[in-house]
Amino acid sequence: MSSATDALLVLILLLNFFVLGSSRIRSIIYTIAAQGLLLGVLPLLVHESIGVREGLVSVGAIALKSVVIPRMLLRAMADLPIRREIEPLVGYRTSLLLGAAATGASMALAARLPLEIVHPPPLLVPASFATVLTGFIVLTTRTKAITQVLGYLMLENGIFIFGVLLLEAMPFLVEVGVLLDLFVAIFVMGIIINHISREFASVSTERLAELRE
Amino acid sequence: MILALTLAGVPLCGAAIAYAIPSNTARPLVLPVCALAHLAAAVAAFAGVDAGAGWLALDPPGRLVLLLVSVLFAACSFYAVGYLRLRGERDNKVFCACLLAFLGMTSLIACAQHLGLFWVAVEATTLSSAPLLYFNRTGHSLEATWKYLLIGSVGIALALLGSLFLGYSALAGGQDSSLLFDDLVRNAPSFSKPWLHGAFILLFVGYGTKMGLAPMHTWKPDAYGETPGVVGALLAGGLTSCAFLGIVRTFRVVVAAGEAEFASQILVVMGVVSMAVAGVFMVQQRDFxxxxxxxxxxxxxxxxxxxxxxxxxAYGSLLHMVNNGLVKGVMFLTAGNIHRAYESKSTDEVSGALRRLPWSGGLFLAGFIAVTGSPPFAPFVSEFTILNAAIGEGRYIIGGLMLVLLLVIFMGMGATVLAVVQGQPSARAKRTPFHDRAITILPPLVLMTGVVILGLFVPAPLRRTIEEAVRFLGFPEPQP
Structure with a gap:
């Protein structure tokens, strides 16, 4: 069981690097959809007894993170004139290096935190931190509004990995609330991206820089 | 429990009703109706009727925030009717529905005793307030909304991670992992300390982003600058107080774990940093x-x-939360009036507001005097209490810094405010159709009256609740 979990987490980590090295927005969306699918399987592997609740959370996460949200974003893409993130603030090679540093730092940090009592799979906590940090890198170094939304999604994915540890502690209602909030957030962001592209004929957030001191 | 459900449910039903009403002129009337019903329920809750239990309960700081938000919303709801009449050309369906949803979610925040539910409600307020920022449909308001939504969501995401850390620190400490605040406080002494520290930092950064503490404040000037004054009042007075409630409740858990020292250091340093950053940007600020x-x-x-x-x-801080909420209401509502009359919010074009709009200009000026902490207004009392606490704790450097920064801010803000209210209005400004009406003046006037009264004396029920809230925080007894 544990080796399957670790294999899954390694895959999730690899997908992080794929996002950092990719310029085609469409393939980033597919990558994050794949990551969402793997995340959805994670609770089933980590918890030995699979009840109705774990099953529902899994199905909900898969449906939302790998089907509904990616489709929403792909549809938003269809109306936009852009296909690639052309001018990231930091180059792809540097982003990959940053990603590697973030992953290393996550491993080091997780090793210093006491984990002995709960016994999570060894890679789970580092994978969670690394995905959160990768989300941050995407958020801060990419200039297209849609890529920033993708960074935010990765951040949420990383948090979800950590949340798997607390699946039994978190009441079902809260899990549903969290997923619902995520859905509405992406939905509203999608609408705003649409307005940005109509208003400025561009979805680069560099255009959104008139308000400053 | 039932009262808590009413507090959140009435505005949400109102939102649905507002959304269903087809008439653009009749729809805003739902706002004051819901607001008054909510205010009645909030006063009952404040008086201690049905405190609730379990997931939905009103602790003392929750009662304070609830009453503040309710009073502020009641004033803003009447103002909004007048404002939306002036903006009749715009469809206000989404605006009214989102305002009410916002009230419902802030009430849920005040009542939510479960760490996860609290988070869900905070995120929901972010989402319900985003369309409010975009009411003007301009490029600038779009930019402001995007920043607000993205920075807010990322901040809130960190708070979620912090909530999970807190849950994990309970698990790692060998406790069952109930995430109700009261259970967390009871079990806190056995929590795993490294995880608890991480949790506090993440929750502080997360809810601090929502409060708009420096350096996570960058969305704030854009959002408040571009949004209608009535939304600014609700965000600056209401939403920020709700986010502060998140920090207060987390702080209580950390204090119970015996780590008050660790958290207090962070709070004090970041508090001074926020004041300093505000001071720097307020000097020479031309956009009021x-x-x-x-x-x-x-x-x-x-x-x-x-x-x-x-x-x-902490007593001063909670009192200041109430005072600041009321004064921010006065200032944003009157700033909205001035903005409409001059069709500009830059001191390059705005001057002579006291002549052009005697009531709005006068209240704006009075609000400035109050907000900078001058007697006899309420913020003076609470700021003085905080200063007193700094001196009493022997933190002379912190107290000194606070005084210097308050002075810098007074001068910086004063230059802008005086430029707005003094002098002669331009010929163009005299021709605009806007003038002071009862419906756009009485709400800030009522709030200002509250500020004056609270400056003269703190009514007994309010003082008792704040004292209860301070005891509720469970500060360690001073060592003899």
Whole structure:
């Protein structure tokens, strides 16, 4: 069981690097959809007894993170004139290096935190931190509004990995609330991206820089 | 429990009703109706009727926030009717529905005793307020909304991670992992300390982003600058107080774990940083709505500074939360009036507001005097209490810095405000159709009256609740 979990987490980590090295927005969306699918399987592997609740959370996460949200974003893409993130603030090679540093730092940090009592799979906590940090890198170094939304999604994915540890502690209602909030957030962001592209004929957030001191 | 459900449910039903009403002129009337019903329920809750239990309950700081939001919303709801009449050309369906949804979610925040539910409600307020910022449908408001939504969501995501850390620190400490605040406080002494520290930092950064503490404040000037004054009042007075409630409740858990020292250091340092950043940007500020945003950054800094300074400071801080909420209501509503009359919010074009709009200009000026902490207004009392706490704790450098920064902010803000209210209005400004009406003046006037009264004396029920809230925080007894 544990080796399957670790294999899954390694895959999730690899997908992080794929996002950092990719310029085609469409393939980033597919990558994050794949990551969402793997995340959805994670609770089933980590918890030995699979009840109705774990099953529902899994199905909900898969449906939302790998089907509904990616489709929403792909549809938003269809109306936009852009296909690639052309001018990231930091180059792809540097982003990959940053990603590697973030992953290393996550491993080091997780090793210093006491984990002995709960016994999570060894890679789970580092994978969670690394995905959160990768989300941050995407958020801060990419200039297209849609890529920033993708960074935010990765951040949420990383948090979800950590949340798997607390699946039994978190009441079902809260899990549903969290997923619902995520859905509405992406939905509203999608609408705003649409307005940005109509208003400025561009979805680069560099255009959104008139308000400053 | 039932009362808590009413508090959140009435506005949400109102939102649905508002959305269903087809008439653009009749729809805003739902706002004051819901607001008054909510105010009645909030007063009952404040008086201690049906405190609730379990997931939905009103603790003392929750009662304070609830009453503040309810009073502020009641004033804003009447103002909104007048404002939306002036903006008849715009469809206000989404605006009215989102305002009411916002009220429902802030009530849920005040009542939510479960860490996860609290988070869900905070995120929901972010989402329901985003369309409010975009009411003007301009490029600038679009930019402001995007920043607000993205920075807010990322901040809130960190708070979620912090909530999970807190849950994990309970698990790692060998406790069952109930995430109700009261259970967390009871079990806190056995929590795993490294995880608890991480949890506090993440929750502080997360809810601090929502409060608009420096350096996570960057969305604030844009959002407050571009949004209608009535939304600014609700965000600066209401939403920020709700986010502060998140920090207060987390702080209580950390205090119970015996780590008050660790958390207080962070609160004090970040409080001073926020005040300093606000001071820097307020000097030479020509946009009077952005100036108000920086004033909000400053006062959020004061709130966490007070919280970090022990029981006396916490008393001042909670009182200041109420005072700041009311004054921000006065200032944003009157700033909205001035903005409409001059069709500009820059001191390059706005001057002579006292002549052009005697009531709005006068209240704006009075609000400035109050918000900068001058007697006899309420913020003077609470700021003085916080200063007293700093001196009492022997933190002379912190107290000195606070005084210097308050002075800098007074001068910076004063230059902008005086430029707005003094002098002669331009010929163009005299021709605009806007003039002071009862419906856009009485709400800020009522709030200002509250500020004056609270400056003269703190009514007994309010004082008792704040004292209860301070005891509720459970500060360690001072060592003899």
């Amino acid at each position: 709505k952005r100036m108000l945003a920086y004033s909000s950054v400053e006062h959020m800094g004061l709130l966490i500074l007070g919280l970090g300074l022990g029981p006396v400071g």
